[in-house]
Amino acid sequence: MNLKELVTGAAGEKQFLLGNEAAVRGVIEAGVSIAATYPGTPSSEIGNVLSVLAKDANIYFEFSTNEKVAMEVAATAAASGLRSFTFMKHVGMNVASDSFMTTAYSGVKGGMVILSADDPSLFSSQNEQDTRNYARLANVPILEPSNCQEVKDMVKYAFDLSEQFNIPVIVRTTTRVSHMRGVVEFGDVRDNSSNSDNHWKRGHFDKDPSKFVPVPAFAGEMHVRLWDKIHKIEEITNKSDLNNEFNFANDKKYGLIASSSAYNYAYDVVKFNGLDVDILKLGFSYPFPQEKVAEFLKDLDEVFVVEEVDPIIEKDTLTTIGAKNLNVVVHGKLDGTFPLYHEFNSDVVADGLNKVLNFKEDSSTSYSSSLEKLQEDIPSRAPVLCAGCPHRAMYYGINIAIEELGLKPKDVIFASDIGCYTLGINPPYNAADYLLSMGSSVGDGCGFSVSTDQKVASFIGDSTFFHSGISPLINAVHNKHNFVLTVLDNRITAMTGGQPNPGIPVDGMGDEAPEVSIRKLALACGCDYVRVINPFNLEQVVKTYREAFERDDTAVIISKAPCTLIKGLTKKPPVDMIESNCNKCDKCVNELACPAISKIDGSIVIDKSQCDGCNVCIQVCKYGALQAGKE
Amino acid sequence: MDNHYNIYICGVGGQGIIKTSTIIGEAAMNQGLEVVMSEIHGMSQRGGSVSTELKIGGYNSSIIPNNGADMLLSFEPIETIRGLDKVNSETKIVYNTHPIVPSSSNKPYPNVDEITKTLKENFKYVLPIDGTKLAIDAGSVLALNMVLLGAVTADDNFPLSKESVIEAMKNNLKPKFHDMNLKAIESGYNSIKG
Numbered sequence: 144m145n146l147k148e149l150v151t152g153a154a155g156e157k158q159f160l161l162g163n164e165a166a167v168r169g170v171i172e173a174g175v176s177i178a179a180t181y182p183g184t185p186s187s188e189i190g191n192v193l194s195v196l197a198k199d200a201n202i203y204f205e206f207s208t209n210e211k212v213a214m215e216v217a218a219t220a221a222a223s224g225l226r227s228f229t230f231m232k233h234v235g236m237n238v239a240s241d242s243f244m245t246t247a248y249s250g251v252k253g254g255m256v257i258l259s260a261d262d263p264s265l266f267s268s269q270n271e272q273d274t275r276n277y278a279r280l281a282n283v284p285i286l287e288p289s290n291c292q293e294v295k296d297m298v299k300y301a302f303d304l305s306e307q308f309n310i311p312v313i314v315r316t317t318t319r320v321s322h323m324r325g326v327v328e329f330g331d332v333r334d335n336s337s338n339s340d341n342h343w344k345r346g347h348f349d350k351d352p353s354k355f356v357p358v359p360a361f362a363g364e365m366h367v368r369l370w371d372k373i374h375k376i377e378e379i380t381n382k383s384d385l386n387n388e389f390n391f392a393n394d395k396k397y398g399l400i401a402s403s404s405a406y407n408y409a410y411d412v413v414k415f416n417g418l419d420v421d422i423l424k425l426g427f428s429y430p431f432p433q434e435k436v437a438e439f440l441k442d443l444d445e446v447f448v449v450e451e452v453d454p455i456i457e458k459d460t461l462t463t464i465g466a467k468n469l470n471v472v473v474h475g476k477l478d479g480t481f482p483l484y485h486e487f488n489s490d491v492v493a494d495g496l497n498k499v500l501n502f503k504e505d506s507s508t509s510y511s512s513s514l515e516k517l518q519e520d521i522p523s524r525a526p527v528l529c530a531g532c533p534h535r536a537m538y539y540g541i542n543i544a545i546e547e548l549g550l551k552p553k554d555v556i557f558a559s560d561i562g563c564y565t566l567g568i569n570p571p572y573n574a575a576d577y578l579l580s581m582g583s584s585v586g587d588g589c590g591f592s593v594s595t596d597q598k599v600a601s602f603i604g605d606s607t608f609f610h611s612g613i614s615p616l617i618n619a620v621h622n623k624h625n626f627v628l629t630v631l632d633n634r635i636t637a638m639t640g641g642q643p644n645p646g647i648p649v650d651g652m653g654d655e656a657p658e659v660s661i662r663k664l665a666l667a668c669g670c671d672y673v674r675v676i677n678p679f680n681l682e683q684v685v686k687t688y689r690e691a692f693e694r695d696d697t698a699v700i701i702s703k704a705p706c707t708l709i710k711g712l713t714k715k716p717p718v719d720m721i722e723s724n725c726n727k728c729d730k731c732v733n734e735l736a737c738p739a740i741s742k743i744d745g746s747i748v749i750d751k752s753q754c755d756g757c758n759v760c761i762q763v764c765k766y767g768a769l770q771a772g773k774e
Numbered sequence: 775m776d777n778h779y780n781i782y783i784c785g786v787g788g789q790g791i792i793k794t795s796t797i798i799g800e801a802a803m804n805q806g807l808e809v810v811m812s813e814i815h816g817m818s819q820r821g822g823s824v825s826t827e828l829k830i831g832g833y834n835s836s837i838i839p840n841n842g843a844d845m846l847l848s849f850e851p852i853e854t855i856r857g858l859d860k861v862n863s864e865t866k867i868v869y870n871t872h873p874i875v876p877s878s879s880n881k882p883y884p885n886v887d888e889i890t891k892t893l894k895e896n897f898k899y900v901l902p903i904d905g906t907k908l909a910i911d912a913g914s915v916l917a918l919n920m921v922l923l924g925a926v927t928a929d930d931n932f933p934l935s936k937e938s939v940i941e942a943m944k945n946n947l948k949p950k951f952h953d954m955n956l957k958a959i960e961s962g963y964n965s966i967k968g
Contacts, residue, residue: 144800144945144946157803158803159796159799159800159803159809161813266814289834290810290834318814319812319836319837322812322813322814323810323811323812323836324795324796324799324810324811324812324813324836325809325810325811325836326803326808326809404835406834407833407834407835407836408834408835408837410834410835411833411834411835488835488837488839489835489837489839489842490839490840493839506841508841508862510858510896511892511895511896513892513895514858514892514893514895514896517855517884517888517889517892518855518858520881520884521852521855521856521881521884522852522875522876522880522881522882522883523876523881524786524821524822524823524852524853524876525822525876526787526821526822527821527822527877529821736877737877738821738877739877740877741875741877743875
């Protein structure tokens with residue numbers, strides 16, 4: 144499919160879309176004018192697609208420096224009467240939460256929708272937090288699509304709901320919804336034509352401090368209004384056809400309540416096993432549709448609640464049973480029927496249902512002992528730093544410097560951060576000892592430097608530094624903390640698929656943009672030692688680390704070299720291996736651990752399809768066995 | 775259960791697995807079938823294992839249950855072994871015999887003939903093909919995914935026609951590669967049918 148179809152496609156047209164692409168179509172159908180994000184998987188593709196389509200779709204789109212800024216861009220657009228959209232991964236909500244919480248109080252004028260993508264089973268995240276808690280914390284409505292069509296439809300509906308009640312609305316996906324592909328039928332597109340010299344429509348902010356400035360006198364009233372809205376919306380959730388029943392039971396004894404991807408597994412297990420269980424699907428799960436749920440429960444003896452990650456609907460179901468004085472047994476996460484963590488699938492749901500319903504036949508398969516041995520012995524295939532990745536050179540170099548300074552690995556704490564460079568956790572680099580969140584490597588450097596006598600090496604990427612590395616760096620300087628901060632400036636937001644960031648001269652719509660200098664920022668924060676180095680020059684890397692470790696202040700080293708995945712880079716030819724010079728020390732294969740170098744049948748082999756001529760291995764080999772490839 | 779068909783596709787980042795799956799999904803949609811697919815993003819460019827799951831028929835869930843695949847289509851020998859949770863005694867196991875040795879593991883890479891022998895001891899339909907060679911013969915190693923796409927269409931139970939798969943391929947890939955891709959699809963098809 145050509146992505147432009149998302150803009151030009153007519154109502155009734157069908158496309159096979161990724162959940163994240165369906166979200167973009169929903170945004171376009173809703174006539175959004177302003178969209179902002181900080182990239183985070185599993186929501187990243189929404190930004191990648193919007194980045195390409197924004198101008199055709201009359202949308203202003205930016206990659207904001209972090210999720211809080213993105214939230215503020217969306218909130219002010221909505222306060223100015225425009226429809227606005229912000230989206231992030233679940234942990235992005237933590238960053239955005241300070242402004243998000245108050246947006247619930249002040250409300251909106253144009254529709255405002257926040258898509259937050261949860262990551263059960265942590266495919267690419269540091270925790271499994273459940274966005275649905277934020278809906279309850281801030282007291283805003285939340286929708287839970289279970290497939291691509293629903294992503295599109297619910298995003299669109301969320302804007303209408305938001306505008307009707309002047310309240311921001313959350314759409315919660317999970318990895319399996321964002322990264323599902325399915326057939327999506329398009330709907331009508333709401334007009335969002337530009338009324339200005341820009342390609343997007345401009346709104347107008349009508350001043351009203353009683354609505355938009357939460358000083359105590361006003362904020363108290365705002366909280367009252369918020370509850371008023373939520374009570375009205377609860378009447379809608381009780382009637383909404385997003386909360387619908389699927390009847391499979393002849394005998395009304397067992398029921399099942401489910402949402403999002405967990406609903407898909409539950410539905411398939413009930414359907415394909417012919418179970419006597421009715422299903423209530425909650426697509427609009429907060430404000431909790433207590434009347435509808437009570438109606439579903441009233442004739443049942445037992446009910447299953449199937450949801451990922453936290454037992455949220457389960458607790459609301461228990462509350463409903465208490466409030467309505469019903470006598471129904473609840474099977475969910477709290478009684479151990481289903482796991483309290485990790486994503487579900489049909490097997491997990493079937494196992495849980497089977498504990499009560501006993502329908503499964505024993506279907507254990509047994510293989511020959513040779514196959515079982517093969518399964519145990521196959522090599523793992525973990526993701527690694529790419530051949531030619533500048534981070535590898537830095538990790539190799541810092542470990543050399545540590546050794547040359549007579550330090551032991553236990554004497555140096557590696558405070559890592561969120562990005563490809565977290566892969567430095569793996570041997571032989573062992574360069575990640577502590578990690579909390581985006582930007583935490585800098586604050587962690589502050590803490591370790593006063594709490595221990597160990598040296599601290601903090602590593603952060605360029606985009607992560609802009610995201611939340613700057614204010615802790617000011618803290619480090621002002622409070623006289625002693626550590627070495629390396630900014631791995633690879634000229635892109637690499638881990639999430641290569642989005643631009645303020646360090647490069649391009650913005651989220653592909654236009655030219657001012658380049659913000661990390662070096663100048665570090666100097667402006669007050670750092671006396673700031674060095675910009677070429678990571679592929681090993682001697683310089685080692686020398687700079689030696690200098691930096693011997694200082695007693697906050698030293699900043701900026702490793703500046705583009706990510707090898709950036710398209711259009713000029714690369715040197717692959718390295719040549721001169722077998723006769725090799726003395727079999729295996730330093731290249733064991734200590735550098737580049738995926739382009741392997742040892743096959745006792746010889747070092749360069750995989751020329753992978754090697755991109757970074758030439759670091761040449762500097763590692765003392766015997767001249769590895770040599771620069773010929774042009 | 776007519777037209778229900780589950781394909782588990784696995785291999786290594788960069789082999790074109792997601793594109794192959796999308797083409798099959800789009801072809802299913804064009805034939806008026808219900809189809810859902812699951813894919814995992816994020817680490818795919820960094821040499822990790824990659825898998826997608828395609829379910830044709832009236833499924834809500836895009837994840838294939840254990841032992842629920844009609845076909846295991848593997849782009850790499852040891853990834854076949856990693857995907858065995860999804861197969862049952864009737865599953866067609868089609869795999870490329872060309873290994874990609876992981877750099878990050880200290881376990882030795884098993885002998886590919888041994889893998890084939892062991893699989894044949896345990897399963898009825900074990901169909902190894904030298905997809906990488908067929909791709910190179912068709913014009914480029916990058917056409918491996920088209921060879922394997924052709925191999926899928928050769929299964930008698932596969933509910934889509936070769937023509938609709940080819941149509942979807944043309945809709946998803948650049949015209950300048952169409953001739954090479956058609957050649958690769960044919961050679962993959964013939965390697966199973968022949």
